[in-house]
Amino acid sequence: xxxxxxxxxxxxxxxxxxxxxxxxxxxxxxxxxxxxxxxxxxxxxxxxxxxxxxxxxxxxxxxxxxxxxxxxxxxxxxxxxxxxxxxxxxxxxxxxxxxxxxxxxxxxxxxxxxxxxxxxxxxxxxxxxxxxxxxxxxxxxxxxxxxxxxxxxxxxxxxxxxxxxxxxxxxxxxxxxxxxxxxxxxxxxxxxxxxxxxxxxxxxxxxxxxxxxxxxxxxxxxxxxxxxxxxxxxxxxxxxxxxxxxxxxxxxxxxxxxx
Numbered sequence: 001x002x003x004x005x006x007x008x009x010x011x012x013x014x015x016x017x018x019x020x021x022x023x024x025x026x027x028x029x030x031x032x033x034x035x036x037x038x039x040x041x042x043x044x045x046x047x048x049x050x051x052x053x054x055x056x057x058x059x060x061x062x063x064x065x066x067x068x069x070x071x072x073x074x075x076x077x078x079x080x081x082x083x084x085x086x087x088x089x090x091x092x093x094x095x096x097x098x099x100x101x102x103x104x105x106x107x108x109x110x111x112x113x114x115x116x117x118x119x120x121x122x123x124x125x126x127x128x129x130x131x132x133x134x135x136x137x138x139x140x141x142x143x144x145x146x147x148x149x150x151x152x153x154x155x156x157x158x159x160x161x162x163x164x165x166x167x168x169x170x171x172x173x174x175x176x177x178x179x180x181x182x183x184x185x186x187x188x189x190x191x192x193x194x195x196x197x198x199x200x201x202x203x204x205x206x207x208x209x210x211x212x213x214x215x216x217x218x219x220x221x222x223x224x225x226x227x228x229x230x231x232x233x234x235x236x237x238x239x240x241x242x243x244x245x246x247x248x249x250x251x252x253x254x255x256x257x258x259x
Contacts, residue, residue, distance in 0.1 A: 067075075105113070140148070208216070242250075
């Protein structure tokens, strides 16, 4: 950025004056000059927002969309063909020619017209199986005989449990009946005391002690503010003498009013 020396600035300021200084210098130099001389700083506006004329008011303008021919074609409703809803419409029932009615099927057509028979169980005819002479004269190896032997099933732990489990005997019904009987109340059981009972004569003639009478009285609950006078001043407070510091703090402070 180009800088302005103090001599050039003073010369231009004296020769041109305040009004002509802004016309002779660029915008950035004018801002620096005014800031240096204590004048109001001019806000720099980007060149993008400079306008040579007043822009047109587009508040009430309406944007007209352009519709392509393809959109016009798609916006048309589907055509309604009246031939579909009149007597000229083709029907699925049509007349059969005389030649088709009098035609005779060949033997091949009759064979093909028979439905194919399918058996649910596929049975192999042993007479149609042909075994070669080499296969009939072959001798199996020990490994083949070992693989051909039936596989012995290993007994699992759960199966072994059922195998070794002893045979269960029928339950003893007398024991079940004995356990099903309700429990009998013991002869030494003490029932609940009735709510009303006879008071002895000694209890009626008993004289309570002073301690029992004191404990028998209900506790008095007094509110914390009951009997309190907020305007009562104690004698010590009325006879108190303030210290010089308290006198100093009691003096009202002068406040200057700001206009």
